[in-house]
Amino acid sequence: MILLTSHILVVLGVVMGGFAMLIVLQQRRSPQSAAAWVMFILLVPYVASLVFFAFGFRKHSARFPPIHFSQIRAVAFDPQPVAKILQAFGMPPASQDNHLSLHFMPAEARDALFRIIAQAQTRLDITLYLLDDDASGHEFVEALIERAQAGVAVRLILDRLGSLRRPKAALERLRAAGAELRYYSPFLHRLGSGHLNLRNHRKLIIADLACVWAGGRNIGNAYLAEAQDWIDLSFSLQGPAVQTYIDLFAADWDVIGSASGTLIAPDAAAGTVIAQLVPSGPDTPEDPLHDALVSAIHRAERSIWLTTPYFLPTEPLLQALGTAARRGVDVRIMLPQTSNQWVADLARGAFLRDLDEDGCLVLRLQKGMLHAKTGMIDDLAWVGSANFDVRSMLLNFESALMLYDTDSVAVLRAWFSSLEPLCAQGVVKPSPPRRFVEGLFRLGAPIL
Incomplete structure (x- = not known):
């Protein structure tokens, strides 16, 4: 036997x-x-x-059909090469006449967040990775309850893993007020569906199909309270690019509920921002964000500046950055001295040492947590939810707003420069045991 x-x-x-x-x-x-x-x-x-x-599943097309993108007005002139590459991957074109307000400080982000909620008259469509059970999280849910009671249609998607510590009682009252609440990738799914590994890391709030609050911030004290040592980046957006956010939310909602249909954003904005939203994840057949960034880094002529809380690049991204530095491009990588994920800190060491030897400048923020996910390559920039790591580039549901106008890129560069005095330069020489452990974690980085 x-x-x-x-x-x-x-x-x-x-x-x-x-x-x-x-x-x-x-x-x-x-x-x-x-x-x-x-x-x-x-x-x-x-x-x-x-x-x-x-x-282990990465693309699961049977479960996550491709996003259906609506037609939007493209720029009236020849766009940058990256914009063309993204269109070749099936992404919506870059659009002009957008209005963008970047939130560098928590107070700016908080004011913009509650203003967009308070001004909503017909609908609020929201996707969040994390909603904390703290003062900011409760205040956010209370604001949604007030709008739902006023007759505003509120639809909220929370990632099941990210929302483990959610304000449960407040969310039940939100449901009682008439809002719809759904969870992305619940834990109870058949083995092999890939749900446990495919997290929805997007953060977006759409009010009345006209205004978006999005970026890298979740909802909680760490992201919205001034007293926290947490540096992050979010923004408010109006204009043609809002339509892609509407399409993105519709795709997320349809996967976990009944079909909602594609709605059209009102054509109202008079800004000067040229923007192109790039979703990535299992609902995009290929890897447009990752591959476009690899191409942009290889094309860079002057500078590549990145901020990310976690740095575990794919091999093509790592090689592109190292090659750019060796051919004289100003490559700077800013990240926290110590992040809130010790596994990511161990895994990043070997990558950073390689790039340091290639001539990249590693900038380690000495105080607090740098959670902002952005980058500037010559005359383009991006800001969004995607970290510069394997998971964000190839696994998670993410979004990044590409910016092609001079003013937006200049503002982000000035913000980056303002943080440089708070950073130590270069990499820390590890002890032999740590170097060995970092090497092991580097081997496992592709499956982290």
Whole structure:
């Protein structure tokens, strides 16, 4: 009996491992990611196979159909090469006449957030990764309750993992007020659906189909209270680019509920911002954000400035940055000295040392947490929810607003420069044990 049981377990392990490796090799992955998964499965097939079927899926088109984008007015002149590349991937074109207000300070973000909610007259469509159970989180939900009671249609999507510590009682009162609340990627799904690994990291609030509050900020004291040592970036947007946010929310809502239909934003804005929203994730058939950034970095002639809380780049991004620095481009990477994710801090060390040797300038913010996700490459910039890591570029549901006008890029560059005096330059030489651990974490970065 024991012999038969052992035989069955061996056969089961071989079948599960073989099936998992077959799927890995058929998926659109980097060679490093595929190799990491195959090695993991070969070394510990029973554990690795279960982990893969729960977490390993990247694109799951049957579950997440492509976003349906509405037609918007494209720029009236020849756009930048990156804008053309993104259109070739099926992204909406860059549009002009947008109005953008960047929120660098928590008070600015908070005022803009509650203003957009208070002024909503017909509908509020919201997607959040994290809603904290603290004073800011409760104030946010109370504001939504007031609008719902006033007859405003409120629809709220929360990522199930990110919302573990949500204000549950307040959200139940929000539902009682008539709002619709749905959770993205709930935990109770069949094994192999990929839900546990595919998190919705987008942050967006759309009021009356006309104004958007979005960026890298979640809702909580860490993001909206002045007393916190937390540097982040969000923005308010009006204009043609709002339509893509509407399409994005409609796609997220349709996946977890009944079809909502595509709505059209009113054509009302008189700004000077040229913008192009780029979603990424399982609902985009390829990797437009990642591939466009690789192309832009290779095309860079003067400078590449990045801010990110977590730095675990794909191999193409890492090589593009190192090559750019070696050919004389001013490459600067700003991140926190210590982030709120110790695993990411261990995994980033080897990458940063490589780039430091290539001539990139590593800037380590000495106090507080840098959570802003933005970048400037020559005459373009972007701001959004995507970190400069494998998960944001290839796994999560994300969004990044590309900016092509001179003023927007200049404002972001000035903000970056204002933070440089708060940073230490270069990389810290690790002890031999830490260097060994960082090397191990680097091997696992493709599956983190």
